[in-house]
Amino acid sequence: MSYQIAVLSGDGIGPEVMAEARKVLSAVEARFGLDINYTEYDIGGIAIDNHGCPLPDATLKGCEAADAILFGSVGGPKWEHLPPNDQPERGALLPLRGHFELFCNLRPAKLHDGLEHMSPLRSDISARGFDVLCVRELTGGIYFGKPKGRQGEGEDEEAFDTMRYSRREISRIARIAFEAARGRKNKVTSVDKANVLACSVLWRQVVEEVAKDFPDVTLEHIYIDNATMQLLRRPDEFDVMLCSNLFGDILSDEIAMLTGSMGLLSSASMNSTGFGLFEPAGGSAPDIAGKGIANPVAQILSAALMLRHSLKQEDAANAIERAVTKALASGYLTGELLSADKRSEAKSTAQMGDFITQAI
């Protein structure tokens, strides 16, 4: 089998962590006899600098010709003065999600054994561990709903956004959450604000209907405000959290921070054909870019997600995940995961990549 991958390294630490993911991918290609071809395209801030816009046509065309997108990260202080629509994050990510209809966003987050002390949670809470999969709807809701804009003058000038969900949009993402729960702890917690939002009332109804096809999966509903609270008190009681676009944005970041190790988290955004965009959960971290200290694990794990979901190479994906687990379990860690007194044992970006490559 031969595959085409569009590589969009982007800004900040993007290129340096991507280099490590590429090393690891070479190793699995050799071991599993895969033929993967990579083409690099500019995206985000570097694309603004080189081509005047965050998502150039050539990049979009390259992605269209590919089987999957391996994404780094975009953004940085250099482009923060631009109007919101032209900034790297907004101008690159949202159009890609919309263009390829990447409605399904999977954001797994767990507390790794031995890294409980990184969590900002109280030690008796983090000691119980947690393993949550956030299933976020990514092409609907208030992100893309029309009308969106401004009208009026003076003090009466007003802005408006529309949150909008159809049964079709809700049921297809709900189905994915229930299916994912089957391979996990068989529990779906659907997050909404049905005491205020018409969209949430429909959301709850449709989720209830989909649940009928999954009698083996437990379903519970929780309000978004209560969800942000309960995650702090009893994160171990959640399994799959099913969220609309905006609530998923907020909750998945809260959960990511609860792990205390953002550099280990990756995210998959897919459409119904299996095409997807795979990226680390953290940002472009311009403050540490170019220093060779960024954690490449999230980028490496996003390559594993790509192998599993878009290339259907489950064995190769598992091999990467096992190699990462081995590195972490051996205490092979970048500096941000080490307490101050152990900082001298920190591994560099390249050392992490090499270790994981060798472990394949």
Add this chain to the structure above:
Amino acid sequence: MSYQIAVLSGDGIGPEVMAEARKVLSAVEARFGLDINYTEYDIGGIAIDNHGCPLPDATLKGCEAADAILFGSVGGPKWEHLPPNDQPERGALLPLRGHFELFCNLRPAKLHDGLEHMSPLRSDISARGFDVLCVRELTGGIYFGKPKGRQGEGEDEEAFDTMRYSRREISRIARIAFEAARGRKNKVTSVDKANVLACSVLWRQVVEEVAKDFPDVTLEHIYIDNATMQLLRRPDEFDVMLCSNLFGDILSDEIAMLTGSMGLLSSASMNSTGFGLFEPAGGSAPDIAGKGIANPVAQILSAALMLRHSLKQEDAANAIERAVTKALASGYLTGELLSADKRSEAKSTAQMGDFITQAI
């Protein structure tokens, strides 16, 4: 001076904690020579049972005739089968906020000395303490924006909500946040999602304009997703958080949970005439209702907020707050704030009320 107060005790623990607030109010009336008249009205679930709707006309008229509303809490399992619009929370609170245009919601939350261990945060983070005032816009945004509803059939059926903010609505709440910051640490963090929402772009612009009138106050902007994260890592770096209706709903609950002592938090919702509704931040807690163990402090502190904001009796408000601080500092606590081994020292709802009353 003589005042009229509408007392809406509601459901669950509402009536029992309200009884303690009334005791404390009697003591400050005596000490400061105030003449306060109270009239009780049904609200929420009890109003559904007695009158068939969560906010009866008589209750609304009583509130209109009053100088302020002292609110308990509403809701419980008994009414959860009702359609969302008829449920106690939604059917009582939202119409009251809308009817009296209570656009300004103040939700103070701090970690009390000696109660750091209640926080779900890691001990080195909670040891630094925090004291955040959430200033939430309460009558605009996606809660009240029109159109809101449903249309279409079958798989195409869709629901929609409108988030809408005018310059007027944003500037009046922003002004309150900046004024509040002056009496605190002179810092306002404005929460938005300006990389996605048109409303947030306007929000940011107007907040910047208002900030020009407060050169002594530092302003920073943060995205809602990042705010939920940073509150977990460095809550001590926030002072006043300025939020739209939905983001304030989510963030204020996260912050409340971070204190670990919801039974101590109260909330003020006011309009531009100083009229307001004052309530505990926690819910009706039906599981512990009627047992005499609920913490009355949040209800007592909401009476203090009422004295300060609607009745302009700053000295009386301070007296209540000092008495509460004295109780907490003496380790005079209800059970939920004590670790298991000290649970036998727990004070009852009435004992807490009596102690605070005596301390006035």
